[in-house]
Amino acid sequence: MKTAVVYYSHSGNVKDAAEKIAAALSARLFTLEPKKPLKGTGFLSIFKGGGQATLGQKPALKSIPDLADFDRVILGTPVWAGKCAAPVNTLLASGALKGKELSVFTASGGGDDRKALSQIAAAAQVPLHTVSLIDARVPASSDNGTKIDAFIEKLKD
Secondary structure (H helix, E strand, O other): OOEEEEEOOOOOHHHHHHHHHHHHHOOEEEEOOEOOOOOOOOHHHHHHHHHHHHOOOOOOEOOOOOOOOOOEEEEEEEEEOOEEOHHHHHHHHHOOOOOOEEEEEEEEOOOOOHHHHHHHHHHHOOOEEEEEEEOOOOHHHHHHHHHHHHHHHHHHO
16 A cells, blocks of 8 residues: 655654655655645644634645645644644545545644534545554644554554
8 A cells, every 4th residue: 555644844843753654655755835834833833723723714825736646645633722733624625535545644732623523524534544643742642653653553553
């Protein structure tokens, strides 16, 4: 099965997980890059990103990955204000995930990604395989590595 890992990462948490997953599965890695990225990594940028996510904004991306040759897509997103990051909205609206087996990993400060996963499932219209990670700055993130390893093993089956 030909696999792509597509992700958006603002502070690096999702990027780190994406790179580990892609390497373990010999998958092609794609980054979602907004034409106008959020500036900085502090509270104001997260606040602005959360606002974009809440409003369902779809910022222009430098490019939408061509996923035509891939059977499976593993999508990674931070969770802001309970929703997936706005650049992921752009990908979901593009139709690029149509007909793909889809797995999702999220990273959030609080661990509650139910709204984000519902949002992705509704847009993709396929069942999801998921793993929820905690922001690396939060002490509860200590088992992220174990969660990622289990997620990878499930995808290898």
